[in-house]
Amino acid sequence: MNKLKMENSLYMCPPGPHAVLLVIVLGTAINAKYQRSLQDHMSLFGDDVWKYTIILFTRPDWLGVKTVEERIESDEGLQWLVNKCENRYHVLNNLEPNNREQVKVLLEKIEEMWAENDDPYYEVDQRRAAEMETLREDADKRAKKMKKIIERQSRVLKEIFKEERQSLSELRVVLLGQKGSGKSAAGNRILFMEKIEDFKKDNEDQRVSVKHQGDFDGVKVSVVEAPGCYKNTKAPDWLKHEVHRSVSMCDPGPHTFLLVVPVHKSFTENDHREFVELLKPFTEKVWAHCMVLFTRGDWLGKHSIEDHIVREGKALQELLTKCDNRYHVFCCDCSDNPAPVKDLLQKVIDISTRNRGCFSHKDKQKKTSFLPWKKKQLTVTEEWKKREQMLIDKMMRALANEPDKTGIPSVEVARSMDEFVIPNMSGDVISEYGSISGLQRAHKNVSEWLKQRTRFSDVTSGIYSVSSASSHVEEFHENPSLDLK
Structure with a gap:
């Protein structure tokens, strides 16, 4: 973004700038890294830009009794930079903001540069200017689109999980x-x-x-x-x-x-x-x-x-x-x-x-072997969670691909043939669940199915019963003092 803004600055003063002032603090050491950076930045404007560039030194008070020329002689990087600008430089004293003479001298140096060049200003490529404007407009549209998509996804997720907020x-x-x-x-x-x-x-x-x-x-x-x-x-x-x-x-x-x-x-x-x-x-x-x-x-x-x-x-x-x-x-x-x-x-x-909880890299399965009925319950529960997550992910992708449509992409949650059939949440077929409220019904449908599946199983002890999507995860205690909604 910074590079685009810098390049675009040339086209903000048509038909082109009379001068490019390269501002350098006199205390700056122009080492190899800084030199590469200067070259990269100036290359955005083309090779001819150096003919219209004047180094503008600031903070001369840093030098003390030392002259600007002595400072240049003491730094090979500065010597390279001054030579690159054909010995054009000027010093602005920050401690004398009302000194109009130093500005007058700067303008005279710019006029001298005009006389030396074939053209009084650095002529920009108008085709590139039009291209830059197109790029800017396209980027603005994509940024607005991205913001709209994320806001919409956020609203849908809040609707989905509003009854499960922790x-x-x-x-x-x-x-x-x-x-x-x-x-x-x-x-x-x-x-x-x-x-x-x-x-x-x-x-x-x-x-x-x-x-x-x-x-x-x-x-x-x-x-x-x-x-x-x-x-x-x-x-x-x-x-x-x-x-x-x-x-x-x-x-x-x-x-x-x-x-x-x-x-x-x-x-x-x-x-x-x-x-x-x-x-x-x-x-x-x-x-x-x-x-x-x-x-x-x-x-x-x-x-x-x-x-x-x-x-x-x-x-x-x-x-x-x-x-x-x-x-x-x-x-x-x-x-x-x-x-x-x-x-x-x-x-x-x-x-x-x-x-549904914090991240854990530890193996959640206990070392002791599970009884067959418990293994079966774990499998059913994990399958439900996996399919629900697939549904939510598909919803998010659909919202991203169709950001301008007001309706929510349809999803399918097939009714269970009986309490032992896992609901189909593939989302490949249009059904009644074509809105946020429909998605909530689908969500509750799977929850109810899972409750029935647990209720009609051989397990009645309640050791691993499931009551909602937030079950069997880290226990979260109510805290009335926190209201971040």
Whole structure:
């Protein structure tokens, strides 16, 4: 998105800019990395742009008694940059904002540059300008479409699970992300810690997972920050071990994995691959418990997070797809505002509700062998849960593929021939369940079937009876003080 905005800036002053001012703080060291960055940024405008570029140095007070020329001579990177601009540069003193003379001299240097060039301004490619406008309009449409789809999916899911919303006495989350992604700041933000360095203090060697606990409206909140590695480097084995340990620190398991992604940095295929590798030991089921937490949301300015997602590229979109388009945004300029944290924790509760509990990597089956009737009941129960989830997933895909239609795609829940037949939830045939209320009836139909199946079985002890979709999972206690709806 940043690259597109930069390139588009040339077309905001037709027929083209008279000058491009490359602003450099005099204290900046133009090392090899910075030099590559400058080349990449300027290449967006074409090779000829250097003929119309003047270096605008700022903060000359940093030099002390040293002159600008001495500063240039002391830095090979600066020498390269000045040569690239054919020795055109100017200094603006920030400590003298009312000094009109320094602006007058700058304009005179721009006029001298005009005289040296064949054209007084850098002529832009009008075909590219039209292409940029088309790209911008297309991206705006896709961002609006994405937001509409997600809002619609969210409404449908709330309707489906509105009778099963859980009140949790404790929330457990694990933060994953690279160094510098904002994990520590996010952890402190969630827990409203007084000192922003609390997580960093406990993680000075940056190779150990850190756990902190707090309280939000009477709910105990546990946050575990796993260590991260540097961008574009392969995750070492010790990091994979620490990620596994961070899950064990959230016994019996985390409700959500927050994948921390800063919006002010590019998200590459390597970044996506790193998250996949770190979570691979937990199998594919872990992605149902994952959500992307965007940090530095203030960098977006007036743009929405959806604008950023559709423009950032395939890698970020693939990560969000694996997380079923679950995401949240934290800004740096509202750290004292509890609303973003409240919204985040509500999303964690929604994830737990849909998954009917927290994530657990442990084998749920006991070592002792089950009796035949109990094995049969477990099989029926798991089959029901699997088919219900397939139905919900198909609903979500249908909503994504047909975002402009007001009706909900039809699904089929065939009536059981008897209490021993598992309902058909394939969704391939149109039936009466063609609305949210219809889906709820389908949902209740399967629930009632399962109750009957249990009631008419040989089991009467109630040891493994099922009363609703939220049964046989971690017990959640009522907490009247928490109302995040």
